[in-house]
Amino acid sequence: MTQPSVTGNVTCLGCGCACDDIEVVVASERIVDARNACQLGRQWFGDGQVPSIIRVDGADVGLEQAVGSAATRLCEAARPLVYLAPGLSCEAQREAVAVADLLRARLDSITSATALIGILAGQEHGSASATLGELRNRADVLLFWGVDLEARYPRFASRYAPGPPGMFTPEGRRSRTVIAVDIERATATVDSDVRVAIEAADELAMLTALEACVRSPDASNNLTSLAERSRNTARELATALLAARYTALVYDAEPDDRSVRTSARFEALTSLGQALNDRTRCAALALRAGGNRSGADSVLVAQTGYPCAIDFARGFPRYVPHDGTVLDILRDRDVDAALVVGDPMGISSDLAHSLSNVRSVVIGPHASDAAWGARGVIIDTGIDGIHVSGTALRTDDVPLPLRATLSAPRSTAETIRAVASNVRRTLLNAHDIESKALGS
Ligand code: SF4
Structure with a gap:
């Protein structure tokens, strides 16, 4: 065993x-420790071992041949799809957008199946947010709305709030009031000063009542359709929130098996944040899961104007979030070839099943583990953030560097760039042939 090497300030996805304070210990080309990481983070780092398989239709081939086959198949498709799975750096996401643009493809990401309803609520109502650093330094009242911090965002409380001291919260936890709202089984797993339990069926009514009480202290008298207990709860919560110098409203943007997440719920949470902002400062923070999902949204916005659900079919990007999900268009057979970029293990089993019915190209870490892609083109790559350096965005859209601690034979970004250049060449050749045919 070689002497272990330690790389500090590594970002966990x-x-x-x-978290960008992880110390990764490597020995004999394996990760043997990820210091400071929580259990979820340790799982993400694993031992850093990834498969390195390149196959076309089940046969092992060289990279050049696989890239050429991928480009040919995608160019032959009438309605191609480019799908961004989790686990990509912003650099790799950018290359995938370029391929979608060249192919006039439908472009989507995991966001459309997870956080889209919250994003639409923000687009329609406006959303006042903040960085996690601002929460840490300023938030003196925190309202955690049914979010499972312990299981899903294990270091949030100790790194950002309510745990650590900040510029205007010098005593850390003791400088803050923490309110936890449990929506039936969806417990807000955080150490709290006040805990409120509400029925799932009453969630929307409670949010609406809370917003009304925030907007007008007398509103609770008019909320006669609510039980007296709920009215009192709404009034007390509003009073506590309005007593803040700086409130943070923290909820989960991702689906949660413990409760139903409707558009109306996200709209009500967004409106509550806006109402609080009229009376005090409030930052609404919708937490995103791992794999640089916020990065995908931002890259797509930067390059197309929209965060997901984009159609290039007319030669320019159109936002089609209400035209059906990727799952719907695959079921309707409105896609005849798919390029999936990123970790295919991060996509839902429904989507994986539907993808098995179209010609597929899978490029990313663990691509060869996707059984549904076995009959297409498969190119395994290293993991961005473990084998490949780059950039990722935190849940609050703050960019952070990804540091490679192990080597890999190829990166997703450079492989997609090679596919893009093959696609460009194929399309130019086709255009030349067409021009000559018209001229003759
Ligand atoms: S809290 Fe999240 S980012 Fe931080 S170490 Fe745990 S899994 Fe990684």
Whole structure:
């Protein structure tokens, strides 16, 4: 065994917190420790071992041949799809957008199946947010709305709030009031000063009542359709929130098996944040899961104007979030070839099943583990953040560097760039042939 080497300030993509204080210990080309990481983070780092398989239709081939086959198949498709799975650096995401643009493809990411309803609520109502650093330094009242911090964002409380001291919260936890709202089984797993339990069926009514009480102290008298107990709860919560110098409203943007997440719920949470902002400062923070999902949204916005659900079919990007999910268009057979970029293990089993019905190209870490892609083109790559350096965005859209601690034979970004250049060449050749045919 070789002498272990330690790399500090490594960013973890195990959840959207993107902790950048991880010390990764490597010995004999394996990760043997990820100091400071929580259990979820340790799982994400694993031992750093990834498969390195390149196959076309089940046969092992060289990289050049696989890239050429991928480009040919995608160019032959009438309605191609480019899908961004989790686990990509912003650099790799950018290359995938370029391929979608060249192919006039449908472009989507895991966001459309997870956080889209919250994003639409923000687009329609506006959303006042803040960085996690601002929460840490300023938030003196925190309202955690049914979010499972312990299981999903394990270091949020100790790194950002309510645990650590900040510029205007010098005593850390003791400088803050923490309110936890449990929505039936969806417990807000955080150490709290006040805990409120509400029925799932009453969640929307409670949010609406709370917003009304924030907007007008007398509103609770008019909320006659609510039980007296709920009215009192709404009034007391509003009073506590309005007593803050700086409130933080923290909820989960991702689906949660413990409760139903509707558009109306996200709209009500967004409106509550806006109402609080009229009376005090409030930052609403919708937490995202791991794999640089916020990065995908931002890259897509930067390059197309929209965060997901984009269609290039007309030669320019159109936002089609209400035209059906990727799952719907695959079921309707409105896609005849798919390029999936990123870790295919991060996509849902429904989507994986639907993808098995179209010609597929899978490029990313663990691509060869996707059984549904076995009959297409498969190119395994290193993991961005473990084998490949780059950039990722934290859940609050703060960019952080990804540091490679192990080597890998190829990166996703450079492989996609090679596919893009093959696609460009194929399309130019086709255009030349067409021009000559028209001229003759
Ligand atoms: S809290 Fe999230 S980002 Fe931080 S170490 Fe745990 S999994 Fe990684």
